Amino acid sequence: MKSYTVLKNQKFSVGEYALVPIRYEDRMDILKWRNEQIYHLRQNKPLTEKxxxxxxxxxxxxxxxxxxxxxxxxxxxxNDKCIGYGGLVHINWVDKNAEISFIMNTELEPLFFTKHWTTFLKLIEQIAFRELNLYKLCTYAFDVRPHIYQIIENAGFTKEATLKEQCFFNGEFKDVIIHCKFNTLYKL
Known part of the structure; x- marks a missing residue:
């Protein structure tokens, strides 16, 4: 398994779920999920294997x-089988903040969306707040999956902004909703 120089720990887990540095072997599953869920990603065309x-x-x-x-x-x-991927993106090391990104196996969404989002948020917070000592985490969501907001808010995030008509989706402009959470354990 590859490891990130910036992290002391390389595996973060809760029960049978874990985050590990992205594995090369999972790349084609990730490609499939991204292409299936392109509607809510900052991706303007399907990805190819190349x-x-x-x-x-x-x-x-x-x-x-x-x-x-x-x-x-x-x-x-x-249990060591990849069922999603995500992480911290747009990391700003000076201002100590990052954006959260996450997608799961599309087939799991109908029954397990809340469970996996909740678990992922717990794990990514361990990395961001405890391991990296970041001060603030944000989500940036096209307003096409309103059911996600309650999950994010239940995890302690607060709606911070609405970017009106920020993205073009299915022939109309949609808002972007930003939720944020601060690190209560932050150390200068």
């Missing part, structure tokens, strides 16, 4: 050695 290979070889591979990477990506595992 796109994914290039991304893993030219972008992801470099993240492991960086002292202050712009993103930290993780495979989300259930």
């Amino acid at each position: 796109n994914q290979e290039d991304y893993f070889n030219n972008v992801v591979a470099k993240l492991f050695e960086q002292e202050q990477p712009t993103q930290l990506l993780f495979s989300y595992l259930e």
